[in-house]
Amino acid sequence: MATWKPAYLIHGDDHGRIAERRAGLRARAEAESGAGGLEVIEGDESTPENVGLALSAMTFAIGRRFVVVDGAERWRQADVEAHVVPALANLAPDTTVAFFAREDGRAKIPAALPKAVRKAGGDVVEQATVKTRELPRWVQAEAQRLGIELELPAAQVLVAQVGDRQQRLLRELEKLALERGPGAKLIAEDVTDAAADSAEIQVWGLVDALVARDRRTVFRSFLELREQGEAVGRLIPLMARRLREVLAIADRLEAGESPAQVKASAKGSPWALDRRIKEARGTDPEALRKALETLADLELQTRGIGDLSEDTLAIRALGRMAAAH
Structure with a gap:
């Protein structure tokens, strides 16, 4: 009791x-x-x-x-x-x-x-929010409280992947503590491989819908991410990174490499690579490049240029990207 x-x-x-x-x-x-x-x-x-x-x-x-x-x-x-x-x-x-x-x-x-x-x-x-610049040190202290040790670069990677929400950071630390066990010492590479960003996982689905030209799912996924508090400025680089991964595979396939060759040298789980390869085979690399250009333009527009809201600009950009594939 x-x-x-x-x-x-x-x-x-x-x-x-x-x-x-x-x-x-x-x-x-x-x-x-x-x-x-x-x-x-x-x-x-x-x-x-x-x-x-x-x-x-x-x-x-x-x-x-x-x-x-x-x-x-x-x-x-x-x-x-x-x-x-x-x-x-x-x-x-x-x-x-x-x-x-x-x-x-x-x-x-x-x-x-x-x-x-x-x-x-x-x-x-x-229970005070921690300033962004202080988050890596805070992450290190929380990790120690949970029985694991994070090097400073590892803590910085975790903040970069998960964002500045302390609750999310704590959940990821708790998962790391359970997976690695008491006394584990983690470097940056360990955190990169192990810490899954829930927003990033949802972005994968958004990009999947973009590649498939599924406008309804694109808009629904974007609005769900926004409703849970994800900033447009954080979503843009996540989408861009995922599109670049598909584009890199599409370029390799177009150059004559086989799916087996791509899987043998690319990083990631076999299941995820199979999915990326399937997407890359069903899309046009040039359309992916145009989508990346649209994201770059969106990033500039959301920095206070113009009178439209971030959400309006993002939805218009996503609609153009979905139509372009």
């Missing part, structure tokens, strides 16, 4: 990580005390006054009582001092309260809240 502190405060501007921590704590709390032992205070009900009343109320529940509170970033200092601080000072010994605050801009937790949580014997954890 878990050892619980009286109070927790998880705050910061890494909203995704905060959501993960909240979900994890709720799952552990329900596993220990059941749904009846968990109370969630959120939305308009999440006020210092309501929280203070809830923490001070008597309960007839058996076992530990858990109170999860969202929205502490909206509270005022005076209200926290008047209602939450006294409640934390007199918290029942079988109660655990967890405050979650998704900070952004001016929305910050009042200084009285972390002070009161610590005074009650609780933990305060800040």
Whole structure:
């Protein structure tokens, strides 16, 4: 059974990580005390006054009582001092309260809240987004926490492949830790071979649709990537790299090489190479070159030139590429 502190405060501007921590704590709390032992205070009900009343109320529940509170970033200092601080000072010994605050801009937790949580014997954890230039060092530290070691170039490669989302980086590190085992030391080549970029995998499907002139799938794949937060500026080089791979194979086949010769010298899994070869045999190398030129133009246009949005420019470019193949 878990050892619980009286109070927790998880705050910061890494909203995704905060959501993960909240979900994890709720799952552990329900596993220990059941749904009846968990109370969630959120939305308009999440006020210092309501929280203070809830923490001070008597309960007839058996076992530990858990109170999860969202929205502490909206509270005022005076209200926290008047209602939450006294409640934390007199918290029942079988109660655990967890405050979650998704900070952004001016929305910050009042200084009285972390002070009161610590005074009650609780933990305060800040989940802050890491600046892009600091991500490789952060990746190294997280890898060490998971029991593996990444050289700095390996950490830089991971950030380049996966992007700057810390949750994604953590998932890739967890996969590497499971695959390689405790104590593994990874260099850049190891990460290049092992770390799969989920966005890149989806881009493969988008490029497959481009080569097949399947406009409907092209647009759907692009919009799905955008909905999950992928930037157009990041998708363009991913698409270009995948198109160049198909073009390189198409050029070799046009020059007289056999598929077996291509497979013998090209990198990648046999399944992926078979697919690239099939695509290359069914397309025109000149059309692929035109598609790459269109991507290069799109990259320039999305740097603030013109009045159209990035999405409009990208959809128009994808439509031309799909028609050109």
